[in-house]
Amino acid sequence: MSAATQARAARRHKAPADFAAAQRLFEEKSWTDGLPVVPPTEALVREMLAHTPLAPHTALGRMEPAKSTVTIEKVAANAVMAGCSPEYFPVVVAAIKALLQPQFHVGSTACTTGGAAPVLIVSGPLAEKLGINAGTACFGGNVKANATIGRAVRLVMRNLGGAKPDGMEKSTLAWPGKISMCFSENEARTPWEPFRVDRGHGHDVTTVSAVATRGIYAVTEGTQETGVGVLETLAGAMRMIGAPVYYQRNVPVVVCLGPEHASEIARSGFSKRGVREYLFEHCRLPVRALRGRGYYAPGCWGPEVERNDDALVPIVSTPDHLWIVVAGGDGRHSAWMPAWNVCEGATAAVEVTAA
Numbered sequence: 209m210s211a212a213t214q215a216r217a218a219r220r221h222k223a224p225a226d227f228a229a230a231q232r233l234f235e236e237k238s239w240t241d242g243l244p245v246v247p248p249t250e251a252l253v254r255e256m257l258a259h260t261p262l263a264p265h266t267a268l269g270r271m272e273p274a275k276s277t278v279t280i281e282k283v284a285a286n287a288v289m290a291g292c293s294p295e296y297f298p299v300v301v302a303a304i305k306a307l308l309q310p311q312f313h314v315g316s317t318a319c320t321t322g323g324a325a326p327v328l329i330v331s332g333p334l335a336e337k338l339g340i341n342a343g344t345a346c347f348g349g350n351v352k353a354n355a356t357i358g359r360a361v362r363l364v365m366r367n368l369g370g371a372k373p374d375g376m377e378k379s380t381l382a383w384p385g386k387i388s389m390c391f392s393e394n395e396a397r398t399p400w401e402p403f404r405v406d407r408g409h410g411h412d413v414t415t416v417s418a419v420a421t422r423g424i425y426a427v428t429e430g431t432q433e434t435g436v437g438v439l440e441t442l443a444g445a446m447r448m449i450g451a452p453v454y455y456q457r458n459v460p461v462v463v464c465l466g467p468e469h470a471s472e473i474a475r476s477g478f479s480k481r482g483v484r485e486y487l488f489e490h491c492r493l494p495v496r497a498l499r500g501r502g503y504y505a506p507g508c509w510g511p512e513v514e515r516n517d518d519a520l521v522p523i524v525s526t527p528d529h530l531w532i533v534v535a536g537g538d539g540r541h542s543a544w545m546p547a548w549n550v551c552e553g554a555t556a557a558v559e560v561t562a563a
Contacts, residue, residue, distance in 0.1 A: 217265060218282045245290070245291075253284045259298060260561060264280050265280070266280045272314050272369060276370065282364070291359070293356070296357050298334075299414075299558055300357055300361060302556040302559070306417065306556040307418055313550045313552075318369050325383065325420065326389065326418045327390075327420075328416055330416050331403040331417070332414025335414060340353040341391060342394040342396075342536075347424060349384075349390075361390075362386065385421070397471070399470055400479065400534075404555075409555070418554055418555075421546060424543050427544065429441040438472055439473060439478070439483070443491050446523055447491055450501070450502055454523060455503040456503070456549055458529070463542070464534075465542045466541050469541075470534045483530075484530045495513060495520075499517075531553070
């Protein structure tokens with residue numbers, strides 16, 4: 209293996225055998241997120257490593273802002289700490305690969321005052337096999353796979369990236385995604401092609417897509433009886449003063465449609481492309497409403513738009529930046545999640561060991 213992909217073994221530490229004493233050590237070292245962790249013994253880390261084809265000392269890249277080398281072994285230790293079952297580990301590795309892609313901008317995500325945290329969207333056959341929740345309460349983190357996969361990724365960011373409270377973590381408020389935010393696509397109830405196909409992958413592949421967002425904006429529509437009516441309500445909710453995304457270009461917005469809303473929209477004749485184009489045209493605010501507020505900076509939309517009070521600024525720079533995914537259970541609720549600042553989002557395929 210080349211020097212570029214090979215790194216030194218992770219350091220070993222002695223921890224007390226007593227569970228409470230071990231927790232105090234982790235807290236003193238600031239290795240935990242405030243919740244109890246599973247001590248990553250060598251035996252537990254080896255069990256985790258058995259579920260990836262990658263060698264323990266394989267280097268995936270450097271985690272900003274501390275620029276620590278991220279190795280498979282270090283990721284495995286954090287996955288143990290998070291409480292992951294070993295079979296979840298390939299999904300954790302794929303998520304870390306996504307975060308380390310340059311277009312994700314993991315350093316700014318970790319340090320911004322905006323409190324951004326990665327949202328992980330799992331799409332593919334492995335999601336159901338692992339029990340990653342795509343249905344009722346899928347954002348709630350109350351399923352082991354969702355909660356621990358998301359937490360493992362955040363612990364890697366914290367422990368290898370170094371952004372911690374009272375240090376390089378500068379969130380004004382933050383949101384619970386700083387602990388964990390992972391869900392899967394409800395493929396059984398989507399009326400369109402699966403999300404991983406949108407991201408350039410095949411049907412037989414499982415992918416993890418990551419995008420840094422500031423939170424979840426819920427949208428309820430239980431009265432309108434047509435898909436057009438649902439889209440009108442959704443677009444109205446997304447025309448929001450104070451959303452920094454209107455001042456930023458080339459960053460995505462995740463639009464998570466509940467299964468009932470998605471079905472109603474599809475019955476009205478909308479393809480997924482049609483949904484993107486509708487929202488691109490209707491999620492706009494006039495310059496007069498945006499100028500001098502939020503993250504306004506002269507020239508951020510170009511001179512022709514800037515000098516026209518009536519010009520309408522779209523929420524994204526192209527329909528392709530609207531990530532449409534179906535998830536959740538019954539009930540006519542959907543949500544949207546705007547990306548933070550420079551995060552363009554990233555996707556990685558899950559690699560598993562040979563059967």
